[in-house]
Amino acid sequence: GAGVSQSPSNKVTEKGKDVELRCDPISGHTALYWYRQSLGQGLEFLIYFQGNSAPDKSGLPSDRFSAERTGGSVSTLTIQRTQQEDSAVYLCASSLGSSTIYFGEGSWLTVV
């Protein structure tokens, strides 16, 4: 696609439920990143995928968080047993090799 596409754009879920957030990177981009941004705050690195290499999961805050990338393209970030502190914007970005990363519009998650 022309840009990084994320869905859903907004999600309200009850505490304890699982959620899945989807990211469709720019076509041909080999690298994919997930970041989390709390309201008006900075970016927190979550996970990075590069081609067929093992992902860098060093930023995942707990074992309730997981992500996969199927076929080297679309990625899904899953949060199990959501907590209120998980409320944030989840930003996906992609890049081609060592170049600039481009962000999607984010998935706004609210846990009530």
Add this chain to the structure above:
Amino acid sequence: AQSVAQPEDQVNVAEGNPLTVKCTYSVSGNPYLFWYVQYPNRGLQFLLKYITGDNLVKGSYGFEAEFNKSQTSFHLKKPSALVSDSALYFCAVRDTDGNFNKFYFGSGTKLNVKP
């Protein structure tokens, strides 16, 4: 350790005046430096980057940034601010040594341009 610092949480400037948003970095290798802008309820948009070459980099919307190796800085500038420039600005660095895959982002600077 690799890091990026944006020392100002907020910058206020009057429309028509020049603006500067500060950024300093720390990396072990040569840096790739970036500026992004985030408008309310939107994702981050790429503004400009420095990889190599001329220390003064020009980007979108009339913004420019100057790479200063001795001061390890990459300040964002614009000669004449517009009210529409009001947004959250993030500096980022990518290290060419070590984990090249990671981008390190600053904490962001909120720019307020008043009419």
